[in-house]
Amino acid sequence: MDLIVQTxxxxxxxxAATFQLALxxxxxxxxxxVVFGLMGTSRRRSLRWSAMAFVEFFxxxxxxxxxxxxxxxxxxxxxxxxxxxxxxxxxxxxxxxNGAEIVRGGFNAVSKHQRESxxxxxxxxxxxxxxxxxxxxxxxxxxxxTGLFSILxxxxxxxxxxxxxxxxxxxxxxxxxxxxxxxxxxxxxxxGFVLCVYFVICFSLATFTRRLERRLADRTSKRGMxxxxxxQEAAESI
Amino acid sequence: MSYDFSFSYIWGAGPDLMSxxxxxxxxxxxxxxxxxxxxxxxxxxxxxxxxxxSHLVAGYVNFIRSTPLLVQxxxxxxxxxxxxxxxxxxxxxxxxxxxxxxxxxxxxxxGGFLAIPKGLGEAAGAxxxxxxxxxxxxxxxxxxRVSIPAMLNTSVSVLKNSAYLQAIGLAELTFxxxxxVAMDFRxxxxxxxxxxxxxxxxxxxxxxxxxxxxxLQKPFRAS
Numbered sequence: 001m002d003l004i005v006q007t008x009x010x011x012x013x014x015x016a017a018t019f020q021l022a023l024x025x026x027x028x029x030x031x032x033x034v035v036f037g038l039m040g041t042s043r044r045r046s047l048r049w050s051a052m053a054f055v056e057f058f059x060x061x062x063x064x065x066x067x068x069x070x071x072x073x074x075x076x077x078x079x080x081x082x083x084x085x086x087x088x089x090x091x092x093x094x095x096x097x098n099g100a101e102i103v104r105g106g107f108n109a110v111s112k113h114q115r116e117s118x119x120x121x122x123x124x125x126x127x128x129x130x131x132x133x134x135x136x137x138x139x140x141x142x143x144x145x146t147g148l149f150s151i152l153x154x155x156x157x158x159x160x161x162x163x164x165x166x167x168x169x170x171x172x173x174x175x176x177x178x179x180x181x182x183x184x185x186x187x188x189x190x191x192g193f194v195l196c197v198y199f200v201i202c203f204s205l206a207t208f209t210r211r212l213e214r215r216l217a218d219r220t221s222k223r224g225m226x227x228x229x230x231x232q233e234a235a236e237s238i
Numbered sequence: 239m240s241y242d243f244s245f246s247y248i249w250g251a252g253p254d255l256m257s258x259x260x261x262x263x264x265x266x267x268x269x270x271x272x273x274x275x276x277x278x279x280x281x282x283x284x285x286x287x288x289x290x291x292s293h294l295v296a297g298y299v300n301f302i303r304s305t306p307l308l309v310q311x312x313x314x315x316x317x318x319x320x321x322x323x324x325x326x327x328x329x330x331x332x333x334x335x336x337x338x339x340x341x342x343x344x345x346x347x348x349g350g351f352l353a354i355p356k357g358l359g360e361a362a363g364a365x366x367x368x369x370x371x372x373x374x375x376x377x378x379x380x381x382x383r384v385s386i387p388a389m390l391n392t393s394v395s396v397l398k399n400s401a402y403l404q405a406i407g408l409a410e411l412t413f414x415x416x417x418x419v420a421m422d423f424r425x426x427x428x429x430x431x432x433x434x435x436x437x438x439x440x441x442x443x444x445x446x447x448x449x450x451x452x453x454l455q456k457p458f459r460a461s
Contacts (some may be wrong), residue, residue, distance in 0.1 A: 060440045061433050062401035065412055069429045076425055150304070157306035161405055168309055175316070185320035191313040195305045202304035 003186050004193050007174050014170030015197065021084065021166055022153045025091045029152065030145070032096025037103025038129075051100065058097035063158060066090050071162040087159035095152050099145065106141040107133060143213040150205040154198065168194060247424050248431045258414030259435060265331050265410060266397040272336035273396060274389065277343025278382075282373055284344065285351045295344060302341035308402055310334050315406045331403040331410075339396040343389055350385030351377055383454050390447040394440050401436075411435060 004011070039051035058066065071086040081089065110133055118128040160169035171194045179185040248255075280295045302310070315330040325333065354377060362372045404413035415428040 060398075060437050062398040062412070062436060064399075064401040064404065065429070065432060065436065068412070068416060069425075069433075072419060072425050073429060154304075154306040157308045160308070168306070168312075172312070185316065187312070187316035187320040188318065191309060191317045195301075195309050195313055198305045198309060199301055203300060206300075206304060 003174070003178055004190060010170055010174065011167065011197075014165065014167040017084075017165060017170075018153065018156050018167040021087060021091075021156045021159060021164070022149065024088055025095060025152050025156070026149050028088065028092035029095030029099050029148070032092060033099025033103050036096065036100035037107065040100060040104035041107045051104075055097045055100050058094050063090070063094050063155065064161065066094055067158055067162060083159060083162040083164035086162055087156065087164050091152060091155050091158070094155070095148060098151075099148055102141050102144045102148070103137075106137040109140070110136050139216055143209050143216065146205060146209040146212060150202045150209070153202055153205070157198075167197070243430075244424065244427060247422070247427045251418055251424075251428065251431070254414050254418060255411065255431060255435070258409060258411040261409055262397075262400050262411040262439075265328070265335065265403065265408075266393075266400050268332050269335035269339055269396050269400070270393045272332065273339025273343050273392065276336060276340025277347045277389070278378070280340065280344035281347035281351055281381075282377070284348050285377070286369060286373075299341045299344050302338055307334065307338050307399055308405060310338060311402055311406060327403070327406050327408040330406060331400070331408055335396050335400060335403075338399070339392050342392040342395070343385075346385045346388035346392060347381065349388065350381035350383070353384045354380050383451075386447065386451050386454065390444065390451075393447070394443055397439060397443060398436065 036051045036054055039047045040055070042048050042051075067087065067090040070090040071081065071083065074081040074086065074089075114132055115128055118132045123131065156166055157168040159166050160172060163169065171190050175185060175187050175190050178190075179187075280299070283295050284292045286292075311330065311334040314325065314334045315327065318325055318330075358376050358380065359372070362376055367375070400410055401412040403410050404416060407413065409417075411432055415432045419425050419428050
C-alpha cells in the first residue's frame with residue numbers, strides 16, 4: 001500500500017497518458033466509423049464490399065496481432081512509428097471497424113421510404129444525408145459510441161505490449177523496480193489497484209451509457225433496440 | 239521500398255506455427271468450455287435470485303466487463319504468484335480467459351433464460367415441478383438454444399483473445415510468430431501467416447457452431 005501511495009504521481013501521469021491515447025484514438029476512430037459506415041450503406045456495390053472487407057478484417061484478427069503488426073511492420077515500409085502512435089493507428093482502425101457497424105446500423109434503421117421520399121422531393125444525396133438522415137441517426141448512436149469509448153479505454157492497456165508508457169505500463173515498471181529493490185514482488189497489490197482504477201472509470205462510463213440509453217429509448221424505440229444489439233457485438237470484442 | 243516476400247520461409251516455419259496453433263486451440267477450447275459452465279451457473283444464480291449469490295455474480299460480471307483483460311491476466315499470473323499462489327502460464331491463461339468469457343456468457347445465457355415464454359414457467363408451477371427440475375428440463379434446453387448465437391460471439395472473442403497470452407510468455411500462435419520475427423526479421427511473412435490462420439480459425443468456429451445451432455433448432459421447425 002505504501003508503494004502505491006509513493007508512486008501515485010507516476011501512476012497519475014500514466015493515467016493521463018492513457019486518457020490522451022483513448023481520446024485521440026476515439027476521435028480518429030469516429031472519423032473512420034463515419035466514412036466506412038456510410039460506405040457500408042452505399043448503393044454502389046464496390047463501396048459496400050470494401051467497407052465490409054475493412055470491417056471484417058479488423059474484427060476477425062486479434063487486436064494484439066494487429067497492434068504488433070503495426071508496430072513491427074511499419075518500419076519495413078519506411079515509417080517507423082513510436083509506440084504511442086502505433087497504438088493510435090492500430091486501436092483507431094480497430095475501433096473504427098467496430099464503430100462503422102454502429103453507424104451503418106443507425107443509418108439502416110432509418111426507414112428506406114424516407115430516403116426515397118426525400119429523393120422524390122428533389123433533394124441531392126448530401127442534402128438527404130444532412131437534413132433527413134443525420135439528425136435522426138446522431139442521437140441513437142450516441143450511447144453505443146460512449147460504450148465504444150469505454151472499450152477503447154480498456155484497449156489502451158494493450159499499448160503496454162509495445163512499450164507505450166501508459167497507465168498499465170507504468171504499473172508494470174513499478175512492480176519490476178520494486179521487485180528488484182526489495183526482492184518481493186508487489187504485483188498483487190499494484191495490479192489489483194490498477195484493476196480497481198479501470199473499474200471505477202469504465203463502470204461509471206457504462207452507467208452513464210445506460211442512463212443515456214434509457215433517456216433516448218422512448219424517443220427512438222425501435223431504432224434504439226437495433227443499435228443496442230450492434231453495440232453488444234462491439235462490446236464483445238475486447 | 240521493396241520487400242521480397244518469401245513463401246518458402248512460411249513453409250519452413252510450419253512446424254513452429256503448428257505447435258503454436260495447437261497451443262492456441264487447446265487453450266481456447268478449454269476456456270470456451272469453462273466459460274460456458276461458469277456462464278450457465280452464473281445465469282442460473284441470477285435468474286433464480288439466490289440471496290447474496292446473485293449480487294455476487296452481478297458484481298463479478300460488471301468487474302470483468304469494466305477492466306482490461308490484459309490487466310486481469312497479469313493479476314492472475316504475476317499477482318497470485320506474488321502472494322504465494324503460483325499458477326503455471328497455461329493455467330493462468332485458461333483461468334483468466336474462462337473468467338472473462340464466463341462473465342459475458344453469464345449475460346448471454348441470462349438473456350436466454352429471460353426469453354423463455356412465461357407460460358412454460360407457469361405450466362411448470364402448475365405441475366409442481368421443483369426449481370431444479372425446471373432448470374434441467376425447461377430452462378436449459380429452451381434457454382440455451384436462444385443464447386447460442388451470442389455465445390458464439392463470445393467464443394470467437396475468447397479464441398482471438400488467446401493472443402493476449404503471448405504477454406506472459408506462453409508459446410501460443412502469436413508468441414511463436416513474434417519469436418520467429420525476433421530471430422529472422424521476416425515480419426510480413428509471419429504476420430500474413432498468423433493472420434490467415436486466425437481468420438481460418440474464426441471462420442471454422444463460426445461455421446461449426448452454426449451447424450450445431452441448425453441441429454438444435456430442428457425440433458422447433460415446422461416439418
